[in-house]
Amino acid sequence: MRRISVSVGSNGDPSDGSVIEGRACALGSLGESGNGTGEMTGQLPRSASLDLSQGRESAFASPSGVDAGVSSALVQRPPALTVALRTALLLFGQGMSIGLFVWAMWRGDEVFPYAVHNRLPLSERRLLALGMVLPGILGVLAGLVYASRHGAPGIPRLHRIAVRLSPVLLVGLLPFLFRWQIWVGRELTFAVLASIYGIAAYASILAALQGTPLTFHSSFPVSLRRLAARAFDRLKPWLPFTVVLLGAIGYAAYFSYYTIQNHNNLGTASFDLGLENNLMWNLVNGGPFMKSSPLGYEAIHFGFHATLFAYVMAPVYALWPRPETLLVIQAVMIGAAALPLYGFARRHIGRWGACVIALCYLLYPPVHGSNLYDFHYLPLGVFFLWLTLYLIEGGRYWLAALAVLLTLSVREDVAAGLVIIGAYLILSGSRPRAGAVVGAVAATYFFAMKMVVMPAMQGGGQSFIHQWEGLAPEGARTYGGVLMTVLANPVFTLTSLLEPEKFLYLAQLGAPLCFFPWRRPIGLFLSLPGFFFTLLSTKYLPLVQISFQYTAHWTTFLFIAVVANLAALRKPAFVGDTRGRIRQRAWLLAIGLSTLVTSHQYGAILQQNTARGGFGPYRFERTDEDRERQRKLYSLIEKVPDMAKIVSSENIVPHVSSRPDSYTLRVGVFDADYLLFSLPAGRDELPHLRKALEGPFGIVEIREPFYLAKRGHSKDRNEEVMKKVR
Secondary structure, three states, X not given: OOEEEEEOOOOOOOOXXXXXXXXXXXXXXXXXXXXXXXXXXXXXXXXXXXXXXXXXXXXXXXHHHEOHHXXXXXXOOXXXXXXHHHHHHHHHHXXXXXXXXXXXXXXXXXXXXXXXHOOOOHHHHHHHHXXXXXXXXXXXXXXXXXXXXXXXXXXXXXXXXXXXXXXXXXXXXXXXXXXXXXXXXXXXXXXXXXXXXXXXXXXXXXXXXXXOOOOOOOOOOHHXXXXXXXXXXXXXXXXXXXXXXXXXXXXXXXXXXXXXXXXXXXXXXHHHHHHHHHHHHHHHOOOOOOEXXXXXXXXXXXXXXXXXXXXXXXXXXXXXXXXXXXXXXXXXXXXXXXXXXXXXXXXXXXXXXXXXXXXHHHHOHHHHHXXXXXXXXXXXXXXXXXXXXXXXXXXXXXXXHHHHHHHHHHOHHHHHHHHHHHHHHHHHOOOHHHHHHHHHHXXXXXXXXXXXXXXXXXXXXXOOHHHHXXXXXXXXXXXXXXXXHHHHOHHHHHHHHOOHHHHHHHHHXXXXXXXXXXXXXXXXXXXXXXXXXXXXXXXXXXXXXXXXXXXXXXXXXXXXXXXXXXXXXXXXXXXXXXXXXXXXXXXXHHHHHHHHHHHHHHOOOOOOOOOEEOOEEOOOOOOHHHHHHHHHHHHHHOOOOOOOOEEEOXXXXXXXXXOOOEEEOOOOOOOOOEEEEEOOOOOOOHHHHHXXXXXXXXXXXEEOOEEEEEEOOOOOOHHHHHHXXX
């Protein structure tokens, strides 16, 4: 048996009879469970001891773990009238919440005008008020009946029940939050409300979990209950992973299907599915190094992005050399990232906690947006960054070395993320030496590739500097100039951050996770890639919208921060704190609920009316008109020889990019032999289209709204088409 003895004197230190003060959350468990309210002040008797013989939690879980003198001195229970009023308010609020929930579910069509325009017939408004107040009154009356039947002990017991049911206070808002029509055009309002709701959910769930569990007598025989318990114990080790695996498979299948369907609906573009598919086709067919013809005649993509991972994908692509293969690879890789995330989280917060976090990732709206917009390498990096972290933490260094190489091959800016992974391993103390090696290798690769190799491929220029144009000083239109502004002119830099689009962007990133990643400094540190690669941008909105691939700079590190912060909750916040697991569980449930709420509004799985991919709303349906348009387009594509050079409209390029040279009309015609376009043409396409039709190209065939022209062909039909072009 272990005992802690405290001798109290009279001078103000532990040996002098000091007065001990503490919050209810710290000492409330020394008294009646679930009774912790307000501040508690008490004076220790001159001799007190805590019996710890029953383990870590027992001494702080109930009065039985504390000497009677300590319990009576420290715990000052509120007066009975105070407890009764608190209980009545809780029951009344819960009844009103239930009433609002029932009305909103029952009168679904009237919820939208009521929430958006405050329009509701007076009779219906009175019915709603009655429907909310009456359940509240009934709840209070039921409480009075219960208390009268059980006498004095009934009020504290009823209070514990009311506290345990605290989350019911929030159910009334759920029908409003899950009605997407209310929030169309009010994205920031929804994000703020969802954030407040998530934090309130945490508070109510925490109060419920800290209360005394409600016990009910089961009608099932004891033998059946024991059999069920044994069966669950056998399933428990592998069931969470199975759930995550099925979720990843379902995600991959779902997004593969809809992104391919969007491609067939002509919803993909030359930038970027067309150029990425052309790069892969040239790679597997022996074309020039990293050639991607939509960028221009003999253009080398490597000067824009170092996507050496294309060589890793080549064997799969060679089997099915078409754009759809890239869309499937992307969906599979993004979905599969849930597996290393689960493995990393399991080490720190247990199997079921890791399962919740992995499922939240699969429902995370910024992940959906990055998946819906064509094909990009950046979202693929999330899988390899998490895999690297998981392997290094597990001490599997040879496999980790391979994962590092694959991570670096994905894209040059993914290497910057790997630098942060290395720094995290150092700061967390889990694998500091390995973290230092990985960080140094990744930093060297990033700077060498971004500042030396890639500019050399472009003839000395630095790609995408226009995205940070506002931070580049005169005479230094380089990334070095941008960095000088960020470090030496913080006032100007902070001013560039204060834009409405960036506030909305941060809200949409943080609301699904209750802003929990930023609860500790480590979350702010892990946000550096997102800060530098997206928030610092100027005049380039795609970087601060969740419908583009750039959200991967945040997704990777926000979920690492979530796991790190959840793990930190298990550590005692003060001497005698044993409620870390309860706080962890409350945050997990709150994050799960917030993810469901925000994924329903912004995501692409729970409903399909508001999801965005790239520059606009995403279309999930496929109509007969879509099928007819595709049939017309492919009837013209069949007339173009497989290896012929062709220039096409933006949304046609992906469909004709499996060839050596496939240009996009908005860049130029170059040496194309065929011209395949649709009308109306884009603003950037019109000058090139007019020049081609006024020059050597003649219309071969028309399948409205598509037109096929050929260099040197008769121009008899050109005048007919030029009337529509002008």
